[in-house]
Amino acid sequence: MRGLRRTLARCDLVLLNQRGHLFPWIPVFLAIGIGLYFLCPVEPAPWVHAALLATGALGAAVALRWPGGLTSLGWVLALSAAGFCLAGLRAHQVVGPVLDWRYYGPVEGRVVGLDRSASDAVRVTLDRVRLERVGPDKRPDKVRISLHGPPAELVPGQRIMTTGHLSPPQGPVEPGGFDFRRHAWFQGLGAVGYTRNPVLTVAPPGEGRTGLFIFALRMAVSDHIRRVLPGDVGGFAAAVTAGDRSGVSQVALDALRASNLAHLLAISGLHMGLLSGFVFAALRMGLSLVPALALRFPVKKIAAVGALGAAAVYLALSGGNVATERAFIMVAVVLLAVLVDRRAFSLRAVAMAALIVLVLRPEALLGPGFQMSFAATTALVAFFGWLRDADLPRAPGWAKPVLGVVLSSAIAGLATAPIGAAHFNTMSHYGLFANLLSVPLMGVLVIPAAVLALFLAPLGLEIVGLYPMGLGLRWILGVAHVVTGLDGAQSHVPGPGPWVLPMMALGMLWLMLWQGRSRLIGLAPAAVAFALWTQADRPMVLVADTGGLVGVMTEQGRALSKPRGAGFVARNWLENDGDGIDQTGAAARWPGPEGKLRRVALAATEVVHVIGKTGAAEIESCVAGEVVISSVPLRLDGPCEVFDPKRLLRTGSLAISDKGIVTAQEKAGARIWNTPPAPKARRLALRQ
Structure with missing residues (x-):
């Protein structure tokens, strides 16, 4: 008991020295709670939020009732719990239908956003969407389409129609990578796609234009x-x-x-x-x-x-x-x-x-x-x-x-x-x-x-x-x-591990927000973060979630299985490797002969990439220890692991090493924004 009192007395002294400088820590601990929500491997149940709210309320009560050494701990619990619950509330507030299959057909909607894609194509965001033979309960609230067809004059509030491809928002291009599905979820996007057809005007700006007045003025x-x-x-x-x-x-x-x-x-x-x-x-x-x-x-x-x-x-x-x-x-x-x-x-x-x-x-x-x-x-x-x-x-x-x-x-x-x-x-x-x-x-x-x-x-x-x-x-x-x-x-530079940025941020925040010489302690976690970054380990083999592209790490850098196609995925893999080469140059690194059947041997397994129907016709069986990646539906005789588009639709992209296979779905977890689509659905490699 005496030791506890001494500890609390020391906390009192530390907080006294920081008086007037503690407010900037409020958003820091709120952000910690938000970050913990997004790190959860599964969507937290309602009872988890209730328990955290109760814990936060208890922490605030302790801080208010017994000011002093327990104040800091109480407010840390309260703010972290509040951040966690705020993030969960926001994720459920923006819930909306997400297309869970490949769609090709008429797309009609009202223009509510215009920007430009990475391929330099104009992209249009539509709400009040209509899709052929898609009921209101499955129809996305918003869709975004890249326009690769003839130029179109687009006006905010205008209803347009075209014939195009739509798919669910794409998952991470590699396990643990940027999750576009999560990003699209909070933007309200239920589908993304492209069209090469003309865009037709269904109706000029009219009904409901008041809500788009600012957008129209901006344009x-x-x-x-x-x-x-x-x-x-x-x-x-x-x-x-x-x-x-x-x-x-x-x-x-x-x-x-x-x-x-x-x-x-x-x-x-x-x-x-x-x-x-x-x-x-x-x-x-x-x-x-x-x-x-x-x-x-x-x-x-x-x-x-x-x-x-x-x-x-x-x-x-x-x-x-x-x-x-x-x-x-x-x-x-x-x-x-x-x-x-x-x-x-x-x-x-x-x-x-x-x-x-x-x-x-x-x-x-x-x-x-x-x-x-x-x-x-x-x-x-x-x-x-x-x-x-x-x-x-x-x-x-x-x-x-x-x-x-x-x-x-x-x-x-x-x-x-x-x-x-x-x-x-x-x-x-x-x-x-x-x-x-x-x-x-x-x-x-x-x-x-x-x-x-x-x-x-x-x-x-x-x-x-x-x-x-x-x-x-x-x-x-x-x-x-x-x-x-x-x-x-x-x-x-190669991409850092998941804990590098948080550790670096907390260290630098301590350096800038804390008062006194002990602020220099913040340099330690920042230095550790930089050291971890330099030791970043990239996957030996990466597989796109459509099976259309495989990347293998070689002594010269990552080698890609084909020089064209899936350009967005290829660019992201090479950027995450810290490699400035383009896809064509990376394809020239492939350590085997060209063709529709690409093989690469690892220490404990062999990866076989089957490209298109021509490649599928060249392989009929496989052996134990082989991992077969196919861009078309494939059935093989043998005890190997086969990942064709149907299976990849459930697993997402893959990272393969001597330790085994890691899927993007395993890394992302079962969250509200990435519920796996129905097995019968098929995926489209978006060309945006």
Whole structure:
């Protein structure tokens, strides 16, 4: 008992030293609960949620009734339980029908979204869907179709019809990989597919258009901008003003990614901060120039209200994705702090923004947008807060803006580089240089010109703002292409294990949020995470969930069984390996003769890939120890393991090693978003 009291007394002392700095930990423990929900191997039963709610309530009661050493433990339990239950509630709130078979036929629906796929094709999202011979109980609420046919003029709210292929959202391309089915579940997508046929208009925008007013306004703004500024410059301008990235070509997008400038496309904290800061400064300066107003009214607070209104309009115009919502919440917290005469930039403001986003969209925690935006913001606020309080020599006045831009770009780049590398498997070696040449121009030219164009648009003079905006964006695209063309501009890194990012995040959060010298403890888990990343072990053999592609690890890198087809899967495998080669080059590595029957020997087994009906005709039997992968239905005599499309539909993609076979379904678990489809269903390798 005496030892327990000593422990509680020490906890009291530690918490006392952290007084005033504990609020930022609230979203951290809420995120831990959310992460635990998504890690569950099976969908938690209702009694699990009830038990956790009771545990959380008990923890909160203990924290409130006996403040002191038990407070921290009580709130940790309460917040983690709340995060777990919030994620479960959200997953069940968005429940909707999911197509569980391959469908080919008429597809009709209302246009509610437009973007561009990785293959540079326009994609349209439809709601109020109608499918031939599909009842309302099995009809998806939303579908997304890539348009590979003739160009179509699409208008928000318009009802269109085409003939196309639809399939359930695809599972992970490899066991433990990114689960698109889960992502589609939270987006409300019940099917995805493509069409090569013309798109016909069934009805113009009409009934129900009120709910799509903002979307229609965004597309109208985007179309007008792209008519004035053609090409990638116009697509870039539409992306930073209306959140419409469908006008940016894949070539430009690849260049922006390789130069670490792709963040300028997404309306995030940079854009929202620049716009609201420009409006705030312009209003405050303008009001201050009128003595009658400056002496009688709080012009600083009036400017804050005006900037908040401008940020709200920008949020609506941008489409309101997670990054933009996070940016708006952060700006709103900062401006509200100005209104109540509190410090505007603080870790409390960042924590409040994270808390609001996690409560509204718990699934955002898993996305790179949430992780990178909050990593950059938290690092910048923590660093400049430390710099403000540190007793360091002050820089000359003329050097402060330059030093601020350099430090901001460097800190944000360092904070987001591991996350970007983990999700996208690339690192830009000249990203800091590219950002130094581009980010200042966004602040001094692009965003002010966009605001000017907005105010002059009612007079028909928007070209006055769009022209200089185009000049700035043309410079940024030029920087991206030049940097991408430099030797060694980009390198590829293998994907980390599942615990690397969480461990790294917790370590760096401890370093930034904890007060005192013990904050340096956070460097230990971050270092361990980096060490684990360097030891990442990639599967020896990977199999696509259609049986159409097999990848074998060789001394030169992963070898693919065919040079074309299943390009999305091939690209993801090679990126996760940290390999920059293309599919054709990887196919040339195959360690055996070409043909429709590919064999590769491992230490304890032999993998045989049967390609198409021609390959199936060449094999009639198999032996023990063989694993046969077929892209067509196959029956063999013999004690081997056969994975044809029918079986792969149940198992998903495969990872094969000397230790055995791991399926994507085993890794993903039995969750609400990946209930296996009926055995009679067949799968389509989506060409998006």
